[in-house]
Amino acid sequence: MGLAAEPTGFWLLAWVALVPLWVVVLRSKIKKTSVLPFAIAWGIGYHGTVLFWITGIHPMTWLGVPWLASLAIALFCWSFITLWGVGLVVVWAKILSIISRKISEQNLNSILTRVLVGTALWCSLEWFWSLGSLWWSSLSLTQSFGNLVILHLGQISGPNTVTAALVAVNGLIAEAWLINTSRNRIETRTKIAIYLLPILCFSLAHLVGFYLYIQPLESNPETALKIGIIQGNIPNKIKLYSEGWRKALQGYTTGYKTLADQGVDAVLTPETALPFLWKSPARYQSSFYQAILEKNVVAWVGSYGQVGNRISNSLFTVDGEGNMVSQYDKVNLVPLGEYIPFESFLGRFINRLSPLDSHLVKGDPNQQFKTPFGQAIVGICYDSTFARHFRRQAKSGGEFILTASNNSHYSAGMLAQHHAQDVMRAIETDRWTVRATNTGYSAVVDPHGKTLWISEMDTYELHIGTIQPRQTQTLYVRWGDWLTLVLLILSGVTIAVNLTLKIKSVVSD
Known part of the structure; x- marks a missing residue:
């Protein structure tokens, strides 16, 4: 399953990769074995593979962290978030094994009930896990951006629609x-009906997706926008120091002027492209601000805002006269990197261990970005993982x-997965989606998920x-995600019906 996701992108594997675990769960009654070791192994295999890019935070020697300590931090982060994903798989396998023991008959009705319950359960757990701060590797991610047809099921009920199709097909194959x-x-x-069910489910899901995929996109030249993208390529190791500031101001100022001269309507910069407080008086003297006054073209500037004694990771709309029209503050902050969970209890302890500035203020989920x-609709970096964030806007x-990200120092795998997240949101x-990143991949994506342009890495x-x-x-x-609720209700009804019929059968015997 891990190989189905980017950067390998063997998305077809996802339609069979859950089958072995399904089989183990369904056989647990006969074999009288625990499903936990298998669920743990499967979870580590998937989440550990997909999330391996997290180790790219090493080395952090540029932050003053010793090499060995940096390696230990990176391995801890990777292990912890992998095990967090493993928890979802373990809960799913354990509950499904219990239900399967109650409904263990090998007839069509029982088979459909088990598959329905297994699908509803997985979708419910993904919904619950996505409410937390550590969320990235939904099963739907395995289809992006290789299988655009099936991703269109997301228009029906979000990413869980794609997840439901994947889990159902795997379950039917296992049965x-x-x-x-x-x-x-x-x-x-x-037997024939059971053999045909996974083929029919796979085909129907893709037919529905294809119907949505071929819908024409309306085009109106009068309302079309020409958006300029600047990929600054400022390495993290110099970004927050004087050398990085000078390089950023030079690169973004030159890029802005070049794009403005080519007739763009607006220019988008990456996350914290100009790493200083945008509202401070210093901005008036900056070459970038002077360029805005000179060229009179709207700029979406990635910088820092201020809320009390704290700062926000923000994107600003600056009109051609230099006025700040709107401000978006990043909503989904990275734990430890941008904020400290349970800060009143853990803050002092974390501050002693972590060299990172973990005190950004979280943006209002209901904010609107007027231009x-x-x-x-705006997403800054980690926001891209949360479908409900884009749905709300x-x-x-x-x-x-508009999405703005840094992504510096991570591998191509992370960059590809981040792009895959934005493709699903589009x-x-x-x-239409415009992505501006510091080191890649910046891109332009249409509403059908087609990547019309994508940048190189580290350029x-x-x-x-x-x-x-x-x-x-x-x-x-x-x-919203109405399908998960419907699946849960149907699961409850079918379980009740099956158990009632089973009791009546025992009584009559």
């Missing part, structure tokens, strides 16, 4: 496998997506992308 190896006598017609071109009137909300780049503001609202934007 067919067990039927094939069973010694019990099963009618030929029932001269209409309301935008699309529902309130956001017409196009499809789910049916919005300074300028690009102009044309996008179309949209006001459509998908089922997901309007109703």
